[in-house]
Amino acid sequence: MHLIPAHQGRPSDDPIFSLHREATQRSARGEAIVNATIGALLDDDGKLAIMPSTARAVHEVPAVDWASYAPIAGTPEFLRAVVDDLLSGEPALRECAVSIATPGGSGALRLAINNFLEPGQAILTTSWYWAPYHTLSEESERRLETFDMFGPSGEFDVASLDAAVGRQLAAQGRALVILNDPAHNPTGFSLSDDEWRAVVDCLAARAGENEGKGDGKGELTLLVDCAYFLYGGARDPRAFLAHLRPLLGTVQLLFAWTASKTFTQYGLRVGALIACVPDPKERTMVESALSYSCRGTWSNCNHGGLVAVTRMLVDPALARACTAERAALTSQLRARVAAFNGLARSRGLRYPRYEGGFFVTVFNDDAMAKAAAMRVKGVFVVPQVQKKTGLGALRVALCAVAERDIARLVDALA
């Protein structure tokens, strides 16, 4: 066996994709299947929802832009456009922001993990999390640790975050906290304004020089993975950014941005890591380090994709069309969320505050058996069990379920 021992026995298939495959095969054989496994927005006929203007923009990219290399960090126009897209309402953050093109939000996460933690150290995220956070950490010789996401009344557990950050800073001298918000995968939860304020107070108090005194202070980085930010509830999707202002200069702020969900172009593999660095010298250093990492992993991104997404962001008519088409998708998704909320509470399902987003997570103490029993009935959800606590849950991808099937889905869950 020539494969290095640490990589022997690694699973080849993502369990979500295997469940999806089974659901699709049974459906092709004529069974009435509800497939709530896959993390892409489908229309009510089960077809991938694609914003027509984004598909057109992709086709209009000249051949030379597909064929030629992009600059390693991404084209300057793209880098400016993503910063403006996320931060134009927050001048203090925008003025000191640098960005780097990545293959989707996944690439942005990889760059953050490699550049803001030492090998062997652990990222810190919520106890319910998107499984690839773990894969990305392992693949980069880092680890993953969690804090309890919810307190006893279903609130975001800031005390647990605070204790975990303190522990990590004492042990590692630095911490990289990853929060997927708004519209968290897999729970659908979005932090309220009060919860964001409490998170920011906690991080501000923890940030500081690590002087080896074990006082729970140290180099602190916050990465907000905003993959689903345009698909949350009715609130302004960028409202959370205002809460982050006090962290500028003390906590390293990072954002993982992706065109996968924003423009329903998952296969285009376009994303960005945005870093807010007030000190100009440090900013240049961060920019160079990120660019170096790009060169050392994927070299450079899909040039045609960067050109297409830049146009979606900056061409006024195209950007307006994209916004209108996305609004139609979000209203379809919100109708599903409302239908789910309308039925699920009265059937006794336990799940977090849920106002929008691709997914919701229903707590279940026997998640594996429950998901298997649902599969027999033709209803597919993704079971998950927390290693640390043994808590179980079922991830339900409402993004993939037609409104007319939600009653059957809730029935199976109940």
Ligand SMILES: Cc1ncc(COP(=O)(O)O)c(C=O)c1O
């Ligand atoms: C929480 C979360 N972050 C990031 C991503 C990144 O996706 P992509 O690499 O396609 O941009 C996803 C995709 O499913 C996700 O669920």
